[in-house]
Amino acid sequence: MKLYLMYGGRTVEHDVTVMSTRSALSAVDYQKYEVIPIYITRQGLFLKGLTLTAPVAAETALKLDAAEQAAWRPEPEHSLGTKFDFAELAGQKDCVVFPMIHGTWGEDGTIQGLLEVLDVPYVGSGICASAVGMDKIMAKIVFDEYQIPQVPYLSVLAVHYRDANKAAEIREQIATEMGFPVYVKAANAGSSIGVSKAESSEELVGCLADAFTYDDRVVVEKAVPKARELAVSLLGNDDPKASIAGEIGKKQDFYDYESKFIDGSTKLIIPAPITAEQLAEVQKYAVMAFNAVGAAGLTRADFFLDQAGQVWLNEIQTMPGFTQFSMYPFLWQASGVPYPELIDQLIQLGLERYASKKQTVANK
Ligand SMILES: Nc1ncnc2c1ncn2[C@@H]1O[C@H](COP(=O)(O)OP(=O)(O)O)[C@@H](O)[C@H]1O
Ligand SMILES: [Mg+2]
Incomplete structure (x- = not known):
């Protein structure tokens, strides 16, 4: 069976997905699976690596590093992998995809949607669970x-917060309903990015402004x-x-x-x-x-x-x-x-x- 290991990507957690994949590559049962690494560059280009039939951890790690370095180069194509054609997956019966991508465009239902359209088996949650999670x-x-059980929270939408009067009202509501400190989080970011702690009404202004630079939906919750x-x-x-x-x-x-x-x-x-x-x-x-x-x-x-x-x-x-x-x-x-x-x-x-x-x- 072919195991397509997809990793990297435009996510802020790019480096973690590379580390996760490195570990997985050295532990896969190569008697059972032929591993095809699919590296997604930081720009979002899909590159197909060499098919692996044995654990070549050190060598593979080097290749991953090189691919990563190359991804920083401005030219879209380079010699470290061939451009991956998704048509290769469509309708394939003897394969499974492991999208080892944390965060946006990996853990949020997007890659899962692509795999559903291609009709291939894959590891992990489907579109809805990924997106909701x-x-x-x-x-x-x-x-x-x-x-x-969850700590008390309020969701704040940019469409409301953009209005200066409403914004003051929202901050007032946060202060009276939750008190301080509160955690302010962009709804969709992950890895502590777009998350901050406000100790006072004054700090809340900056924390909300910061969170809204990541997403137009923000959640504010009582700090434990x-x-x-x-x-x-x-x-x-x-x-x-x-x-x-x-x-x-x-x-x-x-x-x-x-x-x-x-x-x-x-x-x-x-x-x-x-x-x-x-x-x-x-x-x-x-x-x-x-x-x-x-x-x-x-x-x-x-x-x-x-x-x-x-x-x-x-x-x-x-x-x-x-x-x-x-x-x-x-x-x-x-x-x-x-x-x-x-x-x-x-x-x-x-x-x-x-x-x-x-x-x-x-x-x-
Ligand atoms: N309500 C809270 N009370 C106390 N600490 C919190 C609270 N919310 C977040 N934190 C701290 O901030 C970290 C990141 O927040 P989290 O909601 O887990 O976001 P992320 O998706 O970035 O992991 C948590 O691991 C914790 O240390
Ligand atoms: Mg967390």
């Missing part, structure tokens, strides 16, 4: 519908003071299994882009030192969140644990970080599913989902 306003509305951050990994299609919980140990109280990916200052604590009741709760809410959006394959659910011991769902990631050192695979490893087996299970789940969709009347 990525959109901080839509996700909150759906989670509310299923009574999953001294929040501990927990995560649970989910694996499955209709009836996902929940892993044990992990905790993100932090030096500072804001888990931002720098500390997440660059300086390595965040530490993963597995298992999270929480009570059996708290574990049962996060696992239950994680499964509820997965089902609420109709996710498939994999998802990571992120929670806050407040000082009173109450858990709150923060968000879900339908294509979570997937390096060998990322929370999602680490939690499975600690729950008895090693990394190579995890990849295999995810591929099988993608194939199963494709087959079962084919059974529905609409897809026959």
Whole structure:
């Protein structure tokens, strides 16, 4: 079977997707799969790499690096890969795509839509679950519908906020309904980009202005003071299994882009030192969140644990970080599913989902 591993892309999480892919390439079962890397440059050009039939981790890593470097060059074409023609995938039966792309144009339903049109099996959630999971306003509305605990929030739309009088009213409403501090987040950004913390009405003005530079839909939510951050990994299609919980140990109280990916200052604590009741709760809410959006394959659910011991769902990631050192695979490893087996299970789940969709009347 051919495994098309798609990675990179125009997402701000480009580098993380490259790291995730590097890990995956060294762990794929090459007895079962022939791997075709599809690298998407930062400009959005799709390049097809050489077909891999054995784990050539170091060499591959070099090629990935080179491809990445080349992507910065202004000329659209270069010698490191051939331009990928999507027609190659259309109607192919003996293949599966793993879109290992986090964030925009990967985790938000867009690449999933392309793969649906091409009628190929792929790993992970479909269009709707991906799009809802990525959109901080839509996700909150759906989670509310299923009574999953979330911190109080308000959505703010640019169309209203553009009006100076209404803007003042909105800020007033935030101050009276939530108080300070609040977190201000662009609905669609990810990786702590477009997220800021406002300690006062004055700061709120700047935070909202900043968030609106990323998206015309913004969510403002009550800050959980001294929040501990927990995560649970989910694996499955209709009836996902929940892993044990992990905790993100932090030096500072804001888990931002720098500390997440660059300086390595965040530490993963597995298992999270929480009570059996708290574990049962996060696992239950994680499964509820997965089902609420109709996710498939994999998802990571992120929670806050407040000082009173109450858990709150923060968000879900339908294509979570997937390096060998990322929370999602680490939690499975600690729950008895090693990394190579995890990849295999995810591929099988993608194939199963494709087959079962084919059974529905609409897809026959
Ligand atoms: N309501 C909140 N209370 C406390 N901390 C928060 C809150 N919202 C966000 N944070 C902090 O900001 C980080 C990024 O916010 P998050 O909503 O997870 O956005 P992203 O999609 O960028 O990961 C969180 O991991 C947490 O450290
Ligand atoms: Mg987050």
